[in-house]
Amino acid sequence: MSTSTFKKLHINTIxxxxxxxxxRTNSGHPGTPMGTSAPDKIxxxxxxxxxxxxxxxxxxxxxxxxx
Numbered sequence: 001m002s003t004s005t006f007k008k009l010h011i012n013t014i015x016x017x018x019x020x021x022x023x024r025t026n027s028g029h030p031g032t033p034m035g036t037s038a039p040d041k042i043x044x045x046x047x048x049x050x051x052x053x054x055x056x057x058x059x060x061x062x063x064x065x066x067x
Contacts, residue, residue, distance in 0.1 A: 011038050015033070018030065018034060
């Protein structure tokens with residue numbers, strides 16, 4: 001698999017997961033996560049970042065937002 005094909009697959013996977021999350025929570029519009037999936041790939045697609053690390057960071061952000 002070429003690098004550009006892998007990047008496209010990665011971005012499309014992010015898009016699919018984002019739409020699934022919006023649909024499952026029945027909150028929000030899927031347009032924003034779909035539109036920002038390519039920049040997110042650039043920001044969060046750095047070597048060394050693991051899924052667990054990203055999940056931990058997301059959880060920290062969500063906990064800060066709760067009253």
